[in-house]
Amino acid sequence: MATKNIPVLETKRLVLRGPEAEDYAAFKATFASYRSRFMGGPLNPYETWMLYAAEIGHWNIRGYGMWMIHDKVTDETYGMAGGWKPAAWPEAELAWIIWPDKAGQGYALEATHAARKYFYNQLGWEGAVSYLDPKNLDSIRLAERLGAVKDKEAPSVDGNDVVYRHPSAAKLADSQINHGIEMEISHYADPMFKPKGYALD
Amino acid sequence: MTVASVITTPRLRLRRPEPSDLPAYTAYYMGPRSHFVRGPYTKAQCFEKFATVLGHWQIRRFGRYTITLEDRPIGHVGPLMIEGDKAPELTWTLWDGAEEGNGYATEAAAAVRDHLLGEAGWTLLEILVQPDNAASLAVARKLGAVLTDQDAPDWYPGCLTFHLTTEPMQ
Numbered sequence: 001m002a003t004k005n006i007p008v009l010e011t012k013r014l015v016l017r018g019p020e021a022e023d024y025a026a027f028k029a030t031f032a033s034y035r036s037r038f039m040g041g042p043l044n045p046y047e048t049w050m051l052y053a054a055e056i057g058h059w060n061i062r063g064y065g066m067w068m069i070h071d072k073v074t075d076e077t078y079g080m081a082g083g084w085k086p087a088a089w090p091e092a093e094l095a096w097i098i099w100p101d102k103a104g105q106g107y108a109l110e111a112t113h114a115a116r117k118y119f120y121n122q123l124g125w126e127g128a129v130s131y132l133d134p135k136n137l138d139s140i141r142l143a144e145r146l147g148a149v150k151d152k153e154a155p156s157v158d159g160n161d162v163v164y165r166h167p168s169a170a171k172l173a174d175s176q177i178n179h180g181i182e183m184e185i186s187h188y189a190d191p192m193f194k195p196k197g198y199a200l201d
Numbered sequence: 202m203t204v205a206s207v208i209t210t211p212r213l214r215l216r217r218p219e220p221s222d223l224p225a226y227t228a229y230y231m232g233p234r235s236h237f238v239r240g241p242y243t244k245a246q247c248f249e250k251f252a253t254v255l256g257h258w259q260i261r262r263f264g265r266y267t268i269t270l271e272d273r274p275i276g277h278v279g280p281l282m283i284e285g286d287k288a289p290e291l292t293w294t295l296w297d298g299a300e301e302g303n304g305y306a307t308e309a310a311a312a313v314r315d316h317l318l319g320e321a322g323w324t325l326l327e328i329l330v331q332p333d334n335a336a337s338l339a340v341a342r343k344l345g346a347v348l349t350d351q352d353a354p355d356w357y358p359g360c361l362t363f364h365l366t367t368e369p370m371q
Contacts, residue, residue: 088245
């Protein structure tokens, strides 16, 4: 699958496209930074490039993968979101990473919500999990906002992560969780909206 | 000129790697033959390495080819450029020891060398080989590679560095 064949998803504020060579700089900066500590980082330049190439190759092998999140208007990148299932993963994961200086705008919520909808509706996934570092409170909070709940029975990747199980496709469709997520996203998109608390991710 | 995605030799067809190569690729990297390239690796590491090989083509518009013999994948050969500021590295490996001794690695690597330093217009290829890897040292010699005194990179300690250039051999 060439990156040009990766499906493009559009949301209120974002466009999700396959990762391209020209999007590498922000990815590299993020994985060189402390921000990547819950995703196996920080990585050196050699390891970072290998991982970025693997993000693209994952699409070829699995037929799904991680999208690059772009601003719909400026095309600037904010992070990545999508599906991830390297050989060690017990189940397909919904994953996300937001560049450190782009956090707090609800981009991860909006992008991951769109990715999950695509996997459920277009690829026929019945469910998904997220493997999270128990210290990664921002991502645990995001998993909860997406309606995922901790699954203590499910196998984790290596015992150092916790498994959050997303609501199944059947359970999510037209549910209160779904409406709540869409309302939260529309609030982020509304320039007049003042959130009561600080959005972490 | 752009780098070809298929190169044919008298006995072999070199093509871009495909997901169907993953089982043979994994068997090699999980097996004892990979000890010259810091193996063996776990199945999970093999998946990520193979995903990197596929993504390399997308990012750089060139990469490693899968060597096929009568449509069967038997190894890989081709240029890698992980760090953009370093010379591309020409690599080759036969995945199964049973294929050794037939000159396949030399035939494949020579065809890639001719294409890159010829039609594609490249000027320099590096070759990194561990000093005790006699089979690969022999291939490097047959390719006309010249040993340099360059230091081994951090990720591949102890290796010898050869250069292949368009300069005629002395």
